Each structure stands twice: as C-alpha cells, then as structure tokens.
Amino acid sequence: MRRIGVLISGRGSNLQALIAAVERGELEAQIAVVISNRADAGGLELARQAGIEALAINHRDFATRDDFDARLAQELRDRQVGLVCLAGFMRLVGARLLDAFPNAVLNIHPSLLPAFPGVDAQQQALRHGVKVSGATVHLVTGELDAGPIVVQASVPVREDDTIATLSARILVEEHRIYPEAVRMVLGGCWRVEGRRFIITG
Ligand code: GRF
Numbered sequence: 001m002r003r004i005g006v007l008i009s010g011r012g013s014n015l016q017a018l019i020a021a022v023e024r025g026e027l028e029a030q031i032a033v034v035i036s037n038r039a040d041a042g043g044l045e046l047a048r049q050a051g052i053e054a055l056a057i058n059h060r061d062f063a064t065r066d067d068f069d070a071r072l073a074q075e076l077r078d079r080q081v082g083l084v085c086l087a088g089f090m091r092l093v094g095a096r097l098l099d100a101f102p103n104a105v106l107n108i109h110p111s112l113l114p115a116f117p118g119v120d121a122q123q124q125a126l127r128h129g130v131k132v133s134g135a136t137v138h139l140v141t142g143e144l145d146a147g148p149i150v151v152q153a154s155v156p157v158r159e160d161d162t163i164a165t166l167s168a169r170i171l172v173e174e175h176r177i178y179p180e181a182v183r184m185v186l187g188g189c190w191r192v193e194g195r196r197f198i199i200t201g
Contacts, residue, residue, distance in 0.1 A: 002186050003032040005081035007072070007089040012043020013171065014087035014108055014178050019050045021179035029186055032079040035072060037091055053079075059091055069096035076101070083185060086140065087178070093140060103192060105140040106185060108178050110170045112136060112152055117145035122167045125157060133157050133166065135174045137181035139197065148197035151181040 006015050015034060021027040034047035039056035047054035055075065062068040073096055076084060086093070086107040098105060111121035113136040116128070125133040134154035141147035153173035157166060184190065189201025 002029040002083065003079065003081050004029050004083050004085055004182065005032055005076040005079065006034045006043075006047075006085045006087050007093075008034060008036045008041050008043040008087050009038050009090040010041050010043065010088045012041065012046045012087065014174055015043045016046050017175035017178055018085065018087070018182065019046065019052070021182075023050075027179050027183050027186075029083075029182065032081050033075065035075060037068075037089070043087070065092070065094050066096050069094050073097050073100035083182065085178070085182060092144065095142065098140065098142065103139055104185075106150065106181060107138055107140045107145070107147070108174055108181075109136045109138065109145050110167065110174065112154060113138060113145055113149060122163050122170065126161060126163065126166060131157055133170060135170050135177055137177055139185075139192065146195075148192050148195055150184060150197050151177045153177050 006018060008015055019031060022029055022031060031052050034043060034052055034054045036044050036056050037059045044054040044056060057071060059068045082104060084101050084105045109121060111125055112134040116124040132154050134152055136152045137150045139147040139150065155169045155173055190197055190199050
C-alpha cells in the first residue's frame, strides 16, 4: 500500500479531503502519519478521529530549520512514507526534507501559480483585481511555491468578494484537486522536465 505523510499547521480541511478520498476508495493509499508543527492544529484531532497517527513537533524546539527538517524526514522515513503532502503547513521546507523525498513532496496553494505565491494569496488576488483565481497543487522545490505544477483549477473572482468568500470558493476546488493530484503522482506515469510535470501514461 502506498504510504502518505501529511504535514499541517492548522484546521486540516485539505487533510480531511484526503482522508475522505481514501475512505471512499477514490485514493488507493494509506495516510501513515499526520505531523503538525503546532500542537493546537485542528487537523491533528481530525487525524486521530480517523484512526491515523498524529504527531505535534514544534519547530521552535529545534536550533535550525535543518534540524527540524531532519527530524520530520526521520519520522516520515520511520513510517515508510513514500509521498509527503503539505496541507496548510506554514513552514518553508528545506533541502534536508526535499533531498530525503526527491520529487515526492506536494503542496497545495490557494492561487493560480505563479501568480500570488507566499502568504495571503487570496488577499493578493483581490488587491490585484484579477477576474479569475484558483488553486494549484505542485511538487515542492527549494523555491517557494514555484515547483512543477501537477493540477490547477480556476474560480471566478466576483466584484463583491471578500477574502472569506473568495477563500471558500477556492477551498472547494482545493478539496477536489488535492486527492486527484495525489492519485496522479502515486500512479507514477509522469516525469519532470524543467518546470514541467508531464503525464506519460
Ligand atoms: C489552504 O488554503 C491551502 O491552500 C493553504 O493553506 C490552507 C490550509 O487549509 N496552503 P486547511 O488547513 O487544509 O483547511
């Protein structure tokens, strides 16, 4: 069985979408462990309710990012994880984790990358006045929100949108495309060429 590790920092609605996809049999995988850098992350409770091991590892307990990443990599490897999914994980991941999981770390971002990387993507989109925004699942590289794009989905931006209404519309798409992207990556019929994620099968 293909084993996934999910890293979170907060409420975990994308984690819940992955759990639901596994439970419905739409994603042939097992979520082996959920790790949060915050002990109060709601997603930890969601994981436990689903019978998934849930760990809190506080990044502040480590002297450097490298040390924190090395610990994450160790916990994931100990559980034979093959694919790491960042789902609202609010820490930059560095070489120690990425080298341990080459082309095997995914992230979901609430904009149509490369537009609006980083924090507050929905607010950036509203301020810019774009008419369309969306969600992106991409492979994680050393460059923030810039790795090969696996799946994207667009949503309209309305005149009267607030951060809350736009975020909610994007979130519906996030929950749909994250399991889809994980399925695609686990399927293995793809390769990376430069920035491009290319489906081969
Ligand atoms: C999502 O909008 C995701 O795209 C971003 O952080 C948010 C996490 O939400 N990276 P949740 O914890 O999955 O509900």
